Amino acid sequence: MAAADDAHLLERLLKGEQQAYKELVSTYQSAMRAVAYAIVGQRHADEVVQDAWLSVVRNLAKFEGRSSLKTWLLTITANAAKGRYKLNRREVLLDDLPSPHGTIGDDRFSPDDGHWAVAPYAWHQDTPEALLTEDELRDCLEHTLLSLSELQSSVLVLRERQGLALEEICNLLTLSLSNVRVLLHRARLKVFATVEHFEETGEC
Amino acid sequence: MLTCKEQVARSSDYLDGQLTFRERLMVRHHLMFCANCRRFIRQMRLMQATLKMMPDAPVKNVDALAQRLADERRKDRKDGK
Numbered sequence: 701m702a703a704a705d706d707a708h709l710l711e712r713l714l715k716g717e718q719q720a721y722k723e724l725v726s727t728y729q730s731a732m733r734a735v736a737y738a739i740v741g742q743r744h745a746d747e748v749v750q751d752a753w754l755s756v757v758r759n760l761a762k763f764e765g766r767s768s769l770k771t772w773l774l775t776i777t778a779n780a781a782k783g784r785y786k787l788n789r790r791e792v793l794l795d796d797l798p799s800p801h802g803t804i805g806d807d808r809f810s811p812d813d814g815h816w817a818v819a820p821y822a823w824h825q826d827t828p829e830a831l832l833t834e835d836e837l838r839d840c841l842e843h844t845l846l847s848l849s850e851l852q853s854s855v856l857v858l859r860e861r862q863g864l865a866l867e868e869i870c871n872l873l874t875l876s877l878s879n880v881r882v883l884l885h886r887a888r889l890k891v892f893a894t895v896e897h898f899e900e901t902g903e904c
Numbered sequence: 905m906l907t908c909k910e911q912v913a914r915s916s917d918y919l920d921g922q923l924t925f926r927e928r929l930m931v932r933h934h935l936m937f938c939a940n941c942r943r944f945i946r947q948m949r950l951m952q953a954t955l956k957m958m959p960d961a962p963v964k965n966v967d968a969l970a971q972r973l974a975d976e977r978r979k980d981r982k983d984g985k
Binding site for chain 1: 907908909910912913915916917920922940941943944947948950951952953954955956957958960961963966967969970971973974975976977978980981
């Protein structure tokens with residue numbers, strides 16, 4: 701959302717206009733949930749988002765527009781999450797859970813020369829619209845997203861769906877750039893493997 | 905020259921603009937000669953665009969939440985905040 705839109709929405713929010721809150725929640729709740737999910741996990745993500753919303757309303761008059769509204773909301777969410785639950789994820793940070801259709805792993809390449817042993821299958825569809833007309837593929841993708849670790853899934857959502865810069869993800873989740881890069885790459889390869897599997901077999 | 909396996913390992917960094925100039929040239933060079941890897945990168949981009957376009961799950965109880973937040977704000981406003 702552009703700065704001018706932010707300013708206009710903010711004005712209506714300050715007045716206490718219910719419709720403006722509805723727009724705010726509909727636009728930003730998914731991104732906020734992804735941040736909360738990454739930090740406190742699935743069990744507490746919803747509570748954290750609720751806390752964050754109340755904190756947003758209480759601090760609304762102090763929002764100065766130095767960052768975008770989205771960045772501000774996500775920072776509040778990250779702080780709400782970190783304040784409430786002690787971060788203890790060193791051991792789960794790079795956990796790599798198995799995914800329904802695997803990944804693009806070492807077994808796809810020849811051990812001798814590193815070339816493809818099983819080349820990438822050519823997908824039938826070449827636009828996202830065409831791919832998404834298949835309801836079954838959509839369900840299949842959702843299933844794969846749920847199979848990812850909480851961090852992998854959140855980093856993927858924040859990057860691909862919310863369009864956040866890598867640095868912004870690092871700051872919100874207090875992760876190093878190299879960890880974010882690893883999380884993102886592993887998540888993408890699993891999603892890739894899911895689409896490939898679906899395109900090849902027609903089933904999930 | 906990079907192997908396909910090395911190209912795939914660098915693919916996310918390539919797509920995110922995280923490679924150094926030299927690494928980027930190496931990936932481009934590999935892609936120039938390798939149809940399988942070109943297909944891989946093209947389909948990675950397609951996968952990204954597809955994720956982006958997937959519809960959001962609708963927020964539950966959005967009306968109730970919006971009303972609660974609006975009420976909170978009006979209360980603060982009355983208190984002069």
